[in-house]
Amino acid sequence: MATDAETLSIRADTRRRWVLALPAVTIITLFSILPLGVVVAYSFLTPGDYGNVKWIISFEGWFHVLFERDIFDDTVSLSDAHLTIVVRSVLLSLATTGITLVLGVPTAWFIATRPQRQRAFWLFLITIPFWTNLLVRTIAVQEMIRSDGIVNRLLLWLGLIDAPIQMMFTNFAILLGMAYVFLPLMVLPVYAAIERFDFRLAEAGYDLYASRLYCLRKVVLPQVKAGIIAGSILVFVPSLGAYVTPRIMGGGTTLMLGNLIETQFGQGRDWPLGAALSLTLTALVLVALVWYTRLTTRERRDG
Amino acid sequence: MKTRLVLTTAILSATTLPAFAEGVLNIYNFGLYTPPDLIEKFETTYGVEVTLTEYDSNETAMAKIEAGGHGFDIVVPSASVVPIYIGKGLLLKSDPNTMENFKHVAPEWVSVEWDPDRSYTVPWVWGTTGIMVNKDVYAGDINTSAIFLDPPDELKGKINVVPSMNDVIDLAIMYVGGQPCTTDKEVLKAARDKLVAAKEHWASIDYASFEKFINEDLQASVFWSGAAMRIRAENSGFTYGFPKEGFLKWQDNVAILADAQNVRNAKLFLNFIMDPENAAMISDYTGYGNGIAGSEAFMSADLLAAPEMTIPDDAAPVARFQQTCSTEVQDLYSRIWTDLTK
Structure with a gap:
C-alpha cells in the first residue's frame, strides 16, 4: 500500500511539473519550433513567379546554396557568389570578435579592478550606447568617417594626409561599425568573470616567483576563460547574421549573409533559396554553439 | 539585429x-x-x-x-x-x-x-531613369550610361547605383546594344560582364540619402529625374543626363x-x-x-x-517605357543581380 501511495505522489509530482512547464513549452513551440518548421518547409518548395512559393517539392533551393548553373550554358559549378559572401561573413565576424577581445578584455579588467562602489558607474557607462537605436548609432559612426567627416578633417588639419581617405563603404567601415556595436557584449561577460576572480591567487603566484606574463597565463586566464569564451560567442553569433551594419556601412556593394537572405525575399524573388540560406546560417551558429558547449563542459570536468 | x-x-x-x-x-x-x-x-x-x-x-x-x-x-x-x-x-x-x-x-x-x-x-x-553627375567634378558628356558602366577617372570611386534591379539591368542591356527584357542570352551575358567589370569603380549600391550627394560624398548616380532635380536645388553642380544608348520612362x-x-x-x-x-x-x-x-x-x-522634366527632342527616340519581363527573363535578371551584388 505504501508503495502505491508513493507512486501516486510521484505521478502527481510529474504531472504538476508538466503543467508548470506548459507555458514555456507552448511559447517555444508557437514562436520557435513552428516558425522554424515553416522555414524548413519553404526551403523545399518551388519559388513563385513574383515572390512567395508554389507548393511543389523541389531541392533547387538547397542546390543553389552551394552550386549554380551557369546562366548562359547550364554547366554546374560551385556558387562563387554565395561562397564569397559566406567566407566574407565568417571572416568579418571572426575579425569583429578579435577586435572586441583586444578592446574589451582590458576594459573589463579596468572596471573589475576599480573599488567596489565605482564599478556600477563604469558599467553604467558601458550600457549608455543601448539607449540609442542601433540604426542611429550606425549612421552616427558613418557621419564620422565620411570624406568630409570629423576624422578626415582632423587628419587634414594635422597635415597627416593631403586628400580625404575613402573609409565609407569599405570592409573597414563594416568592421568598425560591428566592433563598435558589439563591444559591450564582450565587456559584460568578461567583467563578470574577472570580478569573481580571487586576486589573492595572483598574489600567491607572485610570491612563488611567477613573472607577470606567466601569472597571467597560468593563473588569471584559466579563471576568466569561461567569460572570454562566452563573450566571443555573444559577439560572433550576432555578427554572422548582422544585417543593418553591413547594409549601411558597406553601402550595398559588400553583402553579408543577412543581406543575401534579404535579397532572396525581396528583389531576388527566390524564397526557397532564402529559406535554405537562413537554415545554413542557423547551422553555422549551431556549430559555434556546440563548440562553445564542448569547451565549457570540458572546463568544468577539468576543474 | x-x-x-x-x-x-x-x-x-x-x-x-x-x-x-x-x-x-x-x-x-x-x-x-x-x-x-x-x-x-x-x-x-x-x-x-x-x-x-x-x-x-x-x-x-x-x-x-x-x-x-x-x-x-x-x-x-x-x-x-x-x-x-x-x-x-x-x-x-x-x-x-x-x-x-x-x-x-x-x-x-x-x-x-x-x-x-x-x-x-x-x-x-511619371519620370525617367537616367544619370546624374556633378558637373563641377566631371565636365565631359553626361548623356551616356558610360558614366557608370565605363566611368571616367574623375568619377571612379564616387559613383552610386540605385539597387533597383530592373532599372540597372535595363540600362546596361541598352548600353550593350539590346532591348530591355531581351531573351537573347549573348546580350544578357554582355550586360552582366559589363556590370560586374564596372562594379569596382562604384562606391555604393544604395538608395543613398540626398545629403550624400549634396555634401559631395558621392558625385554621380544612376538616378531618377525628379530626385536629381531636388538635389540640384541644393547643390547646383548636379546635372541630369538622358543616356543616348537608351533610358527608361516609367x-x-x-x-x-x-x-x-x-x-x-x-x-x-x-x-x-x-x-x-x-x-x-x-x-x-x-x-x-x-x-x-x-x-x-x-x-x-x-x-x-526644370531641364529634368522635359525629355530633349534628340533623346526622345531612345526612351523605353519600362515593362515587366517574362518570368524566365526575370529569373535571369535576379541571377545577374546576385552575381553583381555578391
Whole structure:
C-alpha cells in the first residue's frame, strides 16, 4: 500500500511539473519550433513567379546554396557568389570578435579592478550606447568617417594626409561599425568573470616567483576563460547574421549573409533559396554553439 | 539585429495605427515621395487622419502586402508591376474612371496598357531613369550610361547605383546594344560582364540619402529625374543626363488595396489627387510630371523650367517605357543581380 501511495505522489509530482512547464513549452513551440518548421518547409518548395512559393517539392533551393548553373550554358559549378559572401561573413565576424577581445578584455579588467562602489558607474557607462537605436548609432559612426567627416578633417588639419581617405563603404567601415556595436557584449561577460576572480591567487603566484606574463597565463586566464569564451560567442553569433551594419556601412556593394537572405525575399524573388540560406546560417551558429558547449563542459570536468 | 528592428517597428505600428477607427487613411508609398502639404490639405478638407508608411522598392511593397495584416489602404505600384498586383487580386476594382475628377486625366494616361480603362489605378507621377553627375567634378558628356558602366577617372570611386534591379539591368542591356527584357542570352551575358567589370569603380549600391550627394560624398548616380532635380536645388553642380544608348520612362500609380479597411476615404483620396491643383502639389514636391491636364497652371516656375522634366527632342527616340519581363527573363535578371551584388 505504501508503495502505491508513493507512486501516486510521484505521478502527481510529474504531472504538476508538466503543467508548470506548459507555458514555456507552448511559447517555444508557437514562436520557435513552428516558425522554424515553416522555414524548413519553404526551403523545399518551388519559388513563385513574383515572390512567395508554389507548393511543389523541389531541392533547387538547397542546390543553389552551394552550386549554380551557369546562366548562359547550364554547366554546374560551385556558387562563387554565395561562397564569397559566406567566407566574407565568417571572416568579418571572426575579425569583429578579435577586435572586441583586444578592446574589451582590458576594459573589463579596468572596471573589475576599480573599488567596489565605482564599478556600477563604469558599467553604467558601458550600457549608455543601448539607449540609442542601433540604426542611429550606425549612421552616427558613418557621419564620422565620411570624406568630409570629423576624422578626415582632423587628419587634414594635422597635415597627416593631403586628400580625404575613402573609409565609407569599405570592409573597414563594416568592421568598425560591428566592433563598435558589439563591444559591450564582450565587456559584460568578461567583467563578470574577472570580478569573481580571487586576486589573492595572483598574489600567491607572485610570491612563488611567477613573472607577470606567466601569472597571467597560468593563473588569471584559466579563471576568466569561461567569460572570454562566452563573450566571443555573444559577439560572433550576432555578427554572422548582422544585417543593418553591413547594409549601411558597406553601402550595398559588400553583402553579408543577412543581406543575401534579404535579397532572396525581396528583389531576388527566390524564397526557397532564402529559406535554405537562413537554415545554413542557423547551422553555422549551431556549430559555434556546440563548440562553445564542448569547451565549457570540458572546463568544468577539468576543474 | 534585424529581428529587433522588425519587432520594434511592429510594436510601434501596432500602437500608432488605430486600425478600424473612423476617419483614418493608411497610405503606403515610396520614400520621400508624398508631399506633407498635400496630406495636410487632404486631412483638413475631409477631416481624415492620414498615416504614411514608406517603402524602398516595388518588391518590398508587394512582399509586405501579400503577407497580409499590413493595415494599408493605398499603395503606389509602378506601371511595370500593376498587372502583377491585379493578377494576384491584391487591388480593389475601385473604378476611378467614374470619379468626378477623372475628366482631368491627360489623354495619354487615360487608357494605358497596364490598366486599359483605369478601373484600378490613378496616375501619381511619371519620370525617367537616367544619370546624374556633378558637373563641377566631371565636365565631359553626361548623356551616356558610360558614366557608370565605363566611368571616367574623375568619377571612379564616387559613383552610386540605385539597387533597383530592373532599372540597372535595363540600362546596361541598352548600353550593350539590346532591348530591355531581351531573351537573347549573348546580350544578357554582355550586360552582366559589363556590370560586374564596372562594379569596382562604384562606391555604393544604395538608395543613398540626398545629403550624400549634396555634401559631395558621392558625385554621380544612376538616378531618377525628379530626385536629381531636388538635389540640384541644393547643390547646383548636379546635372541630369538622358543616356543616348537608351533610358527608361516609367509611371507610378495610386491604387486601393483589396483588403483596405477605409475604402471610402481611399476613394476620396484618389479623386482628390486628380484635381489639377493637388496634382501640381505632388509635382512641386517630387519633381516629376503628373499626368493631370491643367496642373501646369498651378506648378512653380522653377519646376516648369526644370531641364529634368522635359525629355530633349534628340533623346526622345531612345526612351523605353519600362515593362515587366517574362518570368524566365526575370529569373535571369535576379541571377545577374546576385552575381553583381555578391
